[in-house]
Amino acid sequence: MKKKYALFPGCLMPTEQYAYELSIRETLPLLDVELVDVEGFSCCGEPMKSVNQLLTLYLSARNLAIAQKHHLDLFVPCAMCHLALTECQHILEKNPAMKDRINDMLVAEDLAYTEKRHIVHTVDLLHDEIGVQKIKEHVKKPLQGVKIAVHYGCHILRPRELGRPDDSENPQKIEAILKALGAEPVNYPQKLDCCGAPLLANLPESALTKTGQKLQAIQEQGIQGLVDVCPWCHKMFDSRQTKAGETVAAKLDVPVVYLTQLLGVAFGLSAEKLGLDLNLSPVEKLQLEAAK
């Protein structure tokens, strides 16, 4: 059965993290997911939480209201956006006064939030909705010999009470997906460490140090590479890897790929379709092309 979702792109993925969007658009339809492009979405509001939480709530609510107008559930590939929308829905459902207040403001755009939507991220969409078995059936080129570490990203794991895509202390869903693709997930002590991205706005040096420390630990353990599922995490680990290395005085050389890129390679899609030339880290070291 076909599943249908509005693709909620957020800000970062559609304005610079093109490899994530490309690989999402190439792989998910193969798994019977129909992605609908909807006009009018805005920032989820999460980046403004330190400045004005009411603004965060308002922006999230307007995006939920737009999805509602189209009678669509939401697929949200960014961890930050996923938390913002989920938390907003939680607040509006629990607090009728706040819901009224937000709806009073949404009138300006002829929008209203009245009913819950199903909100999924890449990890639960793949693991819970589509299922590992179905993924396995689509594998044409198993990723044999690819031994890789997993970075989940804080915002898809916590806070547990809001219902997150995976377990807050021992997430294993990406590992399960990787095994279905024929790859070998590698455990490492720093698995739950933050990527540093939330500090990029005001303390970029510290943000990059955080990134550098995690990558350095991975490199020192001789792990082949890292897989991630959030445009913010990927911006840090891949796009800014060289800079992150400078902050920890290390020459970093860790291939970093989106989970959906690996999915695509295993499904037999070309590197170009998956945006693999857009990764700035040395992904060729993973020898994905040689994967059979």
Added chain:
Amino acid sequence: MSIIDLTSMGEPQSEQRKELNDRLTKLQDEISDYCFQCARCTSGCEAHKLLELEPHKIVALLKRGLINELVNADVIWTCMTCLKCRERCPQRVAPVEILFALKNIAVANGKQIPGKYTAMLQSILSIGLIQDIQQTTTRTNKTVKREELGLPPLSKPTDVAKFQAGIMKIAMEKV
């Protein structure tokens, strides 16, 4: 509309400032009371080792009513919002939420907003997103833009005037 409306919260927003203060008082009176200073939050804090943030001390200071000191302290801006403190606190205190409230008050009180937050806010106000389409480069140094990759047009607010009118209500809102 300007950024000032949303951040410095001049006269029309006194209600919102009051609301923020009420929120903090509530955190202070009710929530921080549960804290028994076990420091479990600090032991797993992502900002602790690197930037000396000690969430349990933030809670302790709040409990003592030192709100002004906290609001003006740079350290509240070092939180990486990893949410581990909220997840792991045995008393459900959520220092990360206290930090968000403190930062919101700092902004509402007209304290300078650090770093790129102002630019992001400005961008949201004008196009609905924290940034517009960026040119990126490939590993082999070719420049690429979104449309060259065959990706569909960016989803963003279509009627910017209406979008701004909605946000304007936050700046002007009376509770």
